[in-house]
Amino acid sequence: MTVQLPDRASEDCRAVSSVLARIGDKWSVLIIVLLGDGTKRFNEIKRMVGGISQRMLTLTLRGLERDGLVTRTVYPTIPPRVNYELTALGRSLWQAVEPLGLWARGHVKDIHAARTKFDRKKP
Numbered sequence: 001m002t003v004q005l006p007d008r009a010s011e012d013c014r015a016v017s018s019v020l021a022r023i024g025d026k027w028s029v030l031i032i033v034l035l036g037d038g039t040k041r042f043n044e045i046k047r048m049v050g051g052i053s054q055r056m057l058t059l060t061l062r063g064l065e066r067d068g069l070v071t072r073t074v075y076p077t078i079p080p081r082v083n084y085e086l087t088a089l090g091r092s093l094w095q096a097v098e099p100l101g102l103w104a105r106g107h108v109k110d111i112h113a114a115r116t117k118f119d120r121k122k123p
Helices: 007-023 028-035 042-049 054-066 088-121
Strands: 070-075 081-086
Touching: 007 028, 028 042, 028 054, 028 081, 028 088, 042 054, 042 081, 054 070, 081 088
Parallel strands: none
Antiparallel strands: 070 081
């Protein structure tokens, strides 16, 4: 039996889903956390994230900018200097995800130990 949601509830779910897809991807939360302590340049973010390709970083930053979470400022120097920083909306997201980042940093060893223990049980 399929339950039909009212149109409004369905619209709300789709809207929330698109927002969660943005902040739930592999790189966005890491970038938000990194920008939480101030403005960063593109290559600085790339070095800090580690393992992200230039193209993926560009796409992620562009998506965060499109969603109003990050601002991009280009300075007319040679070569051009580009800075990224959180907007007020981005800072409010940072306040929500920073505790998650702190938890992850504080429990990474526990998670790795649990994974190792679990993997040893596999046939």
